[in-house]
Amino acid sequence: DGGITQSPKYLFRKEGQNVTLSCEQNLNHDAMYWYRQDPGQGLRLIYYSQIVNDFQKGDIAEGYSVSREKKESFPLTVTSAQKNPTAFYLCASSPDRAGKETQYFGPGTRLLVL
């Protein structure tokens, strides 16, 4: 059963705490992406990775960090520097490193601040 999985579905963060969102894919895709979606809004790109051990900042990278140690995994850490982290986080992958083709999305993680 192939696809993209994200965990957890809901995540609660306390003030000053770092939290990590998981994204795994077994589609053998090279490129992976993290997006943030605020209520009633479109998606904004946080980070993306076109190949293992390499990643690039997107439009709103401040307060976030990522790693790409394995092809199938692209975890996102929301650091304490991100002052407004409450949002819906979506991970995606694509077989095309240049990102010109279809992106496949995971089910998302909703992050809430306590």
Place this chain on the structure above:
Amino acid sequence: SQQGEEDPQALSIQEGENATMNCSYKTSINNLQWYRQNSGRGLVHLILIRSNEREKHSGRLRVTLDTSKKSSSLLITASRAADTASYFCAPLKGAQKLVFGQGTRLTINP
């Protein structure tokens, strides 16, 4: 990266009617993609249309592309309650990244 702008922002129709959503963009593109998002879920890819194509079909979906007007439309025929979702277009050129607008929120009333 450029962002597509969907119009209208919200659309409410009766089940069985056709729904048309539009997307406009500013610069030339290589392809344009349409995605659907059900409430609280991830996006699902619907159709990719390339710049040299004018129309593409997939089941009840029909996408048109007019590069001279820098616009695209998504038509859903014989709508069903399950079509209720937000629909996003994503125009793409070269090595740019996909950028998603605010989408069109489609509601199908029974």
